[in-house]
Amino acid sequence: MLVTSPRNEAPVNAPATLEQSARTAREVFGWDDLLPGQAEAIDAVVGGRDTLVVFPTGAGKSAVYQIAGCELGGVTIVISPLLALQRDQIDSIDAAPDAPAAVALNSRTSAAGKKAAWAAIESGDAVYAFLAPEQLANTQVFDRLARADVRLVVVDEAHCVSAWGHDFRPDYARIGDAVEALGHPPVLALTATASAPVREDIVATLGMREPHLEVRGMDRPEIHMAVRRHEHDIDKRRAVLDDVRDAEGAALLYVATRKETEAYADELGALGLRAAAYHGAMAQKRRDEVHTAWSAGELDVVVATSAFGMGVDKSDVRRVVHADVTESLDSYAQEIGRAARDGEPARAILHYRAEDFSLRSFFAGGHTKRADIAGVWDALLRATTPLRAKDIADESGRSTRAIGRVLNQLVACGLAVSGAEGITVVEKVSAGDAVSAVRERDEAEERIRASRIEIMRGYAETTRCRRRALLEYFGVETPEHCGACDRCDAGAVAPVEDVAPAEAPAPADAAPGDIRIDSTVEHGEFGTGTVMGIEDDRLTVFFPEHGYKVLARAAFENGILELGEAA
Numbered sequence: 001m002l003v004t005s006p007r008n009e010a011p012v013n014a015p016a017t018l019e020q021s022a023r024t025a026r027e028v029f030g031w032d033d034l035l036p037g038q039a040e041a042i043d044a045v046v047g048g049r050d051t052l053v054v055f056p057t058g059a060g061k062s063a064v065y066q067i068a069g070c071e072l073g074g075v076t077i078v079i080s081p082l083l084a085l086q087r088d089q090i091d092s093i094d095a096a097p098d099a100p101a102a103v104a105l106n107s108r109t110s111a112a113g114k115k116a117a118w119a120a121i122e123s124g125d126a127v128y129a130f131l132a133p134e135q136l137a138n139t140q141v142f143d144r145l146a147r148a149d150v151r152l153v154v155v156d157e158a159h160c161v162s163a164w165g166h167d168f169r170p171d172y173a174r175i176g177d178a179v180e181a182l183g184h185p186p187v188l189a190l191t192a193t194a195s196a197p198v199r200e201d202i203v204a205t206l207g208m209r210e211p212h213l214e215v216r217g218m219d220r221p222e223i224h225m226a227v228r229r230h231e232h233d234i235d236k237r238r239a240v241l242d243d244v245r246d247a248e249g250a251a252l253l254y255v256a257t258r259k260e261t262e263a264y265a266d267e268l269g270a271l272g273l274r275a276a277a278y279h280g281a282m283a284q285k286r287r288d289e290v291h292t293a294w295s296a297g298e299l300d301v302v303v304a305t306s307a308f309g310m311g312v313d314k315s316d317v318r319r320v321v322h323a324d325v326t327e328s329l330d331s332y333a334q335e336i337g338r339a340a341r342d343g344e345p346a347r348a349i350l351h352y353r354a355e356d357f358s359l360r361s362f363f364a365g366g367h368t369k370r371a372d373i374a375g376v377w378d379a380l381l382r383a384t385t386p387l388r389a390k391d392i393a394d395e396s397g398r399s400t401r402a403i404g405r406v407l408n409q410l411v412a413c414g415l416a417v418s419g420a421e422g423i424t425v426v427e428k429v430s431a432g433d434a435v436s437a438v439r440e441r442d443e444a445e446e447r448i449r450a451s452r453i454e455i456m457r458g459y460a461e462t463t464r465c466r467r468r469a470l471l472e473y474f475g476v477e478t479p480e481h482c483g484a485c486d487r488c489d490a491g492a493v494a495p496v497e498d499v500a501p502a503e504a505p506a507p508a509d510a511a512p513g514d515i516r517i518d519s520t521v522e523h524g525e526f527g528t529g530t531v532m533g534i535e536d537d538r539l540t541v542f543f544p545e546h547g548y549k550v551l552a553r554a555a556f557e558n559g560i561l562e563l564g565e566a567a
Contacts, residue, residue: 018043020071021039021043022039024071025067027097028067028097028098028099029063029096030097031063034060034063035060035063036216037215038060038063040214041053041068042064042067042071045068045186046071046072049186049210050187050206050209050211050212051187051211051213052158052203052208052214053189053190054194054213054214054216054474055190055214055216056192056193057334057338058315059216059217061190061191062089064190065190066096069100069128069151070126072126072152072186073126074150074151074152075121075126075145075150075152076127076128076129076150076151076152076153076154077131077145077152078130078131079153079172080131081157081160081169081172084288086106089102089130090102090104090130100125100127101125102127102128102130103116103117103127104129105117105118106131106132107132117129121148122148124149129145132171133169133171133172136178137171137421137422142178145182150183151185152186153175153178153179153182153185153186153187154188154190155188155189155190158172158189158191158206159191159198159330159334161175161189161201161202161205162201162202173411173412173418175206176205177417177418179206184207187207189202189211192333193218193333193334193337194474195329195330195473195474195475195532196532197530197532197542199213215474218471218474219471220336220339221482222343222345223345224345224347224484225347226350226486227352227459227486228349228352229352229353230351232353233353236323240253240321240323240351241268243321243349244268244273244301247300247301247318249316249318250299250314250318251317251319251321252302252304252308252317252321254306254321254323254324254326254335255303255305256324261303261304261305264277264323265303273300274299274300274301275299275300275301276290276294276302277302277304278302278305278307278308279305279308280305291308295314309338315342316344317338317339318339318340318344318347319349320335320339320346321348321349321351322348322350323351324351324352325352325453327449328455328456329452329455329470329473330452332459332470333474336348357454367442367443367446368402368438368439369402370435370439372398372403373410373431373434373435374432376396376403376410379392380410380423380425381425383424383425385421385422386422387422387423387424388421388422389404390403391422392407406438407423409441410423410434412441413434414426414427444545444546447547451546451548452547452548454548455473455532458540458550459473463487465480466487467482467485468480468482469533472532472533472534473532473533475517475532515531515534515539517532521541521562523543523555526545526546527543527544527545527546528543529542529544529549538551538553
């Protein structure tokens with residue numbers, strides 16, 4: 001069990017004014033101006049409010065915690081999933097004129113480095129402490145942090161918290177418990193993409209209290225968006241190669257499998273491009289080499305799976321090409337957002353065949369094995385102390401990854417709780433009941449995954465402005481025509497109703513015609529949902545247990561669908 005420490009008190013000079021934040025940015029970090037939304041988020045954090053920031057790649061999310069941490073003083077914990085990303089952020093802080101110290105506690109930190117890091121953390125001076133989420137499960141690390149003067153907890157890449165997000169990571173699911181055990185200092189969650197359901201899940205999972213929400217810059221008008229449908233794989237492959245070859249600058253090519261990264265990289269190399277493959281199964285040394293070469297401009301294109309993403313910091317990417325559909329619009333928006341960080345024009349092109357969506361659905365499926373669930377549950381019931389995945393894996397001979405998934409599902413089902421020392425049973429049910437509970441959650445998650453793929457299909461096949469189809473998913477008001485997508489180029493945009501801003505939800509007693517993006521609705525079968533998209537005759541609604549559903553607006557007429565309470 002986590003031991004709760006006294007709540008950390010905000011310094012007496014909080015909250016800071018916007019002028020103070022601008023002065024800190026200028027004098028401490030050397031930045032002439034703050035970008036839209038940064039000052040408002042900083043002000044909320046320094047004022048003691050939990051804050052969720054959704055800014056696109058390159059919009060300055062890191063500046064929010066850097067300035068807020070400097071103004072708050074004490075220790076700012078920055079939870080970041082990638083060591084390369086931590087290194088880049090530390091380098092950025094070290095390069096600032098007068099910023100506090102930045103240290104790392106991770107698997108690559110030497111013994112001497114850890115000693116120096118702890119000395120900085122425990123000195124009482126302001127410091128940024130970077131660590132991976134699994135470090136919070138290390139009892140020695142957590143106990144020392146609990147005794148330190150922690151005044152801010154930053155969760156970078158916060159979409160990893162959400163089981164409904166595109167990059168869920170089990171270690172992130174336990175951060176909320178750690179925050180409470182630290183006395184719930186202000187929590188700052190940062191992500192580049194998060195639809196309304198994912199935002200709600202982030203807030204709930206992290207235990208954020210009445211958080212300030214800052215969503216800015218989801219629209220990237222400098223990125224032209226296009227989709228190309230193909231009947232045959234050979235035609236698609238040829239078109240993908242042509243698009244990458246004609247990029248007129250640095251390009252990213254995303255593919256679905258590790259095998260395809262190598263195949264496409266070889267083909268592009270034969271065409272005279274400096275190309276490299278990148279995927280999660282590569283040796284860390286090779287991944288670092290590719291990342292470094294790409295950042296230095298020594299490669300024309302990186303051919304990658306979704307593993308190449310977080311921490312990519314290159315401003316002049318002119319083209320992002322997808323040879324395969326992604327699992328969701330969240331991940332697609334994240335990946336194309338790596339283009340045009342310098343504000344200059346770029347292109348995002350998705351290639352697909354109709355059957356690609358069926359393949360993606362097939363690979364997205366899968367259930368936890370009954371034997372794994374029963375075995376893990378029996379081990380937990382027998383245990384007299386909390387257990388970690390590695391403990392059970394070593395005893396049972398099963399993989400740590402499989403055991404970790406079961407443990408996270410048991411926690412999600414409410415049958416167990418996680419703490420700094422491991423997992424503990426809270427409800428002693430039979431192994432059969434534990435299996436049923438986990439399988440029910442598996443099925444709910446499978447419905448979510450399948451529905452996300454259908455939303456991706458809707459984007460690919462839309463007859464509307466493509467940018468509007470993407471941005472509505474994130475609850476962003478957009479004009480009917482963007483003028484920078486293939487649908488608008490062709491003049492083939494179907495007219496749709498104007499939608500009111502997400503910031504102004506419909507009142508609970510509103511008439512059906514007043515329904516808006518982010519409105520809450522009640523469905524007779526699916527329960528409470530959130531409106532994600534609106535067209536003349538249909539709505540796209542997210543239901544937490546059933547995923548995304550496309551419903552006829554006529555459902556209002558027979559009482560199947562009703563407006564719920566305003567958000």
